[in-house]
Amino acid sequence: MAFYEQHIHPKPTTFLSKYIFSFDHKVIGKQFLWYGILFLFVGGLMALMIRWTLAFPGQPFPVIGSYLFPETGGAVPPDTYAMLFTMHGTIMIFYAITPILIGAFGNFCIPLMLGARDMAFPLLNMLSFHLAVISGLLLMGSLFTPLGAAAGGWTSYPTLSTLIGSPGVGQTLWSLAIFVLGVSSTMGAVNYITTIITLRAPGMGYFDMPLTVWGLGLTAVLNAIFLPVLGAGVLLLIFDRVFGTTFFLAGAAATTGTGDPVLFQHVFWIFGHPEVYILILPAWGIVSDLLSFFSRKPAFGAKATALAMTSITILSTLVYGHHMFTTQMSPLLTQTFMTLTMTISIPSAIFFTNWLGTLWKGSIRFHSPMLFSLGVVFVFGLGGLTGLYLGTVTTDLYLHDTYFVVGHFHYTMAASVLLGGFAATYFWMPKMFGTLMNEFWAKIHFWITMLGLNGVFFGMMLVGYGGMHRRIYNPFIYEFTQKLIPINTFTTWSAIVMGFAQIIFVVNFVHAVFFKKQKAGDNPWEVGTLEWTIPSPAPHYNFKEIPVVKCGPHELGNPNVSGKDFQYQTEELA
Amino acid sequence: MATMVVDKNFERERMTSSIAMVMTLISFSMLFATLMLGYVAYRFTSVVWPPLGMQRASLEIPTLSTLIILMSSLSYYMSESSFLQNKLKAFKNYYFVTLLLGTSFMVSQMFLWQNLKLTGIFVDSTVFGSIIYAFTWVHAGHMVVGLLALLFLIPSLRGKRNEGKTQIWLKSVGQFWHFLGIVWVIMYFSIFIF
Numbered sequence: 001m002a003f004y005e006q007h008i009h010p011k012p013t014t015f016l017s018k019y020i021f022s023f024d025h026k027v028i029g030k031q032f033l034w035y036g037i038l039f040l041f042v043g044g045l046m047a048l049m050i051r052w053t054l055a056f057p058g059q060p061f062p063v064i065g066s067y068l069f070p071e072t073g074g075a076v077p078p079d080t081y082a083m084l085f086t087m088h089g090t091i092m093i094f095y096a097i098t099p100i101l102i103g104a105f106g107n108f109c110i111p112l113m114l115g116a117r118d119m120a121f122p123l124l125n126m127l128s129f130h131l132a133v134i135s136g137l138l139l140m141g142s143l144f145t146p147l148g149a150a151a152g153g154w155t156s157y158p159t160l161s162t163l164i165g166s167p168g169v170g171q172t173l174w175s176l177a178i179f180v181l182g183v184s185s186t187m188g189a190v191n192y193i194t195t196i197i198t199l200r201a202p203g204m205g206y207f208d209m210p211l212t213v214w215g216l217g218l219t220a221v222l223n224a225i226f227l228p229v230l231g232a233g234v235l236l237l238i239f240d241r242v243f244g245t246t247f248f249l250a251g252a253a254a255t256t257g258t259g260d261p262v263l264f265q266h267v268f269w270i271f272g273h274p275e276v277y278i279l280i281l282p283a284w285g286i287v288s289d290l291l292s293f294f295s296r297k298p299a300f301g302a303k304a305t306a307l308a309m310t311s312i313t314i315l316s317t318l319v320y321g322h323h324m325f326t327t328q329m330s331p332l333l334t335q336t337f338m339t340l341t342m343t344i345s346i347p348s349a350i351f352f353t354n355w356l357g358t359l360w361k362g363s364i365r366f367h368s369p370m371l372f373s374l375g376v377v378f379v380f381g382l383g384g385l386t387g388l389y390l391g392t393v394t395t396d397l398y399l400h401d402t403y404f405v406v407g408h409f410h411y412t413m414a415a416s417v418l419l420g421g422f423a424a425t426y427f428w429m430p431k432m433f434g435t436l437m438n439e440f441w442a443k444i445h446f447w448i449t450m451l452g453l454n455g456v457f458f459g460m461m462l463v464g465y466g467g468m469h470r471r472i473y474n475p476f477i478y479e480f481t482q483k484l485i486p487i488n489t490f491t492t493w494s495a496i497v498m499g500f501a502q503i504i505f506v507v508n509f510v511h512a513v514f515f516k517k518q519k520a521g522d523n524p525w526e527v528g529t530l531e532w533t534i535p536s537p538a539p540h541y542n543f544k545e546i547p548v549v550k551c552g553p554h555e556l557g558n559p560n561v562s563g564k565d566f567q568y569q570t571e572e573l574a
Numbered sequence: 575m576a577t578m579v580v581d582k583n584f585e586r587e588r589m590t591s592s593i594a595m596v597m598t599l600i601s602f603s604m605l606f607a608t609l610m611l612g613y614v615a616y617r618f619t620s621v622v623w624p625p626l627g628m629q630r631a632s633l634e635i636p637t638l639s640t641l642i643i644l645m646s647s648l649s650y651y652m653s654e655s656s657f658l659q660n661k662l663k664a665f666k667n668y669y670f671v672t673l674l675l676g677t678s679f680m681v682s683q684m685f686l687w688q689n690l691k692l693t694g695i696f697v698d699s700t701v702f703g704s705i706i707y708a709f710t711w712v713h714a715g716h717m718v719v720g721l722l723a724l725l726f727l728i729p730s731l732r733g734k735r736n737e738g739k740t741q742i743w744l745k746s747v748g749q750f751w752h753f754l755g756i757v758w759v760i761m762y763f764s765i766f767i768f
Binding site: 225229239 | 625
């Protein structure tokens, strides 16, 4: 569609204009990356505390426990436990995955891969990050309020999340933080969509865009449409808590009138089911690209992959009811939602087969981004398959609210997205910071993470199948769960191993960003998308001359090309 | 040649901002659609409406508000089309009429809330009162944003300087302003009349 050339902005010189109030999409992307990694650490620490409590109930959390919980001698108290899993979920979903995959790589990759000099609205982009910071401060601030942070689960269902269930100010701050973050993400989404429509380089049709941009663009569409739904929900929740409205209060909880607590669940999941696709779509896009780049083959059925992702985006808006099978829904509705949910497995199977087709007979280079991408293929396969049991009414009635659910969504959202995020970080490191991370330690990091992660999340599914419920401080007070203590201990040790493996990443990352002298080349991975045609790290104006696109993003292993096994998107198809 | 460049610039800015505005309005519509979904759920699961023997809100002030906001939409439209026809005086006059009507809409909302209290409808008196107050609050909050956006147009009142940009601004702010009018009319019919 319409293309225009953006002006080259003067290079920012002061510290503030360079790092804090920067309009540059690459700087904003890096800001989001640091922001996300910081919250990943906070959320991960909370996860370890939760795991510690489940494996060793009543024992003090090592090292920092006695400082955090002096009144119990270091063991996590029950009310804090509820706070921990609530904040862990919220932080990981809204403050770690969203900023890293969508904020950081969305901002960084979209203009570079499209051949643009910046986003369509640079100021809006900057404001989006600053709102995200305000939201993060609100959320972290809630930890220091008298009754502590929100403790109603990341879904914060009423009546638990109204003043009756959580009297403290923490839940209000939580709702406010989510609302502000929603505004920030919506601003980002509007920006991404406009950029993708208007700023593609001349000659670049939608199917010439890398699949990463497809994933990020579809995510932006879902964000722009469905975040306001959650916005309305938490707004009414805030009204209930602050102004005394009775939207979500019913029965004895409401002195007068007839609110409806289940309405919040509907609103939450109308947003919430698209949200899980919001989180996973960028990772799918990135993995689809990386599998092709490192198999040295064109992506198998790239168009079909893009269309499959699009149809999943559409279907994801119609299936939210499968989160609410146990809310006395009419059987007609549950079966409808079940059927629609099962329909999603068709496009999923299409792009999954395409991934395998890409790998088939490729000359695979097992660099770290490829290892992480293969990891995504494995864990997402496992996560997706276990989803079938939860989408089916009959099995879900048994598995609902057990650790099986926790294991399932960690495989799909946490494990896939985490590995996808690592793949992206290792892959775009040269373009972001000009250096490559150490390959040896990257591979060590991958294998320990992969083993630990599967130990944690498979363990969760096992105990869930055994009947252990989620969100219980000490599930072992029941006799039937006592047999599950060894698996829980194993899960916790896996989590600890996985947690410590991230130190390898952080050291590797910090070293590569700040201390590494050896510069990476302009195109160390030998791929042909537009961002690799410019110097590393990318200059502030991106492209001196706006490139003209002549072929697709995955033209690898073409026998007609001599001297190299890939061709740039700016070269005529050989 | 110089005019060509200006035109191309104008065309791209118009395109970019209209795509962005459409996405923004979709987002805002989803927010209000969710509120309406809530209203529909409460309204149709309740045996009698308004519940628990509550009085309906009197219609005078909401009707007045509706008239005001419709007139403001009309005057905004007149203002924009005067600008496009290069009638700068009419453009200015209609702009100030719009600003005045927008402000009086907010004043009428104040009276509405006063009046609701007098007739015994409070925020916490059943979900009926909650809906009226919360929805009008959310709408009024967006009206404040709309009024601020109107104020952003003041620099462009001085005339022909940077005409293309003014035109784009007028169009985008106008879309938001008309959107708020439509939302109010839907709320008027569904909450107050139906």
